[in-house]
Amino acid sequence: MVEDPQCGTFLPLSEAVKATIHGRQHYFCSKKCLKEYKKTQNP
Numbered sequence: 001m002v003e004d005p006q007c008g009t010f011l012p013l014s015e016a017v018k019a020t021i022h023g024r025q026h027y028f029c030s031k032k033c034l035k036e037y038k039k040t041q042n043p
């Protein structure tokens with residue numbers, strides 16, 4: 001299981017949306033969360 005840093009949901013790795021942000025691998029429950037998270041990472 002991996003944790004979505006945006007919404008805090010745990011989900012199986014096989015179902016996660018993977019993204020590398022600032023050289024770190026992150027896992028999200030949906031592309032929406034990925035998008036939102038990327039927004040929060042911008043200065």
Ligand SMILES: [Zn+2]
Nearest residue numbers: 004007029033
């Ligand atoms: Zn999420």
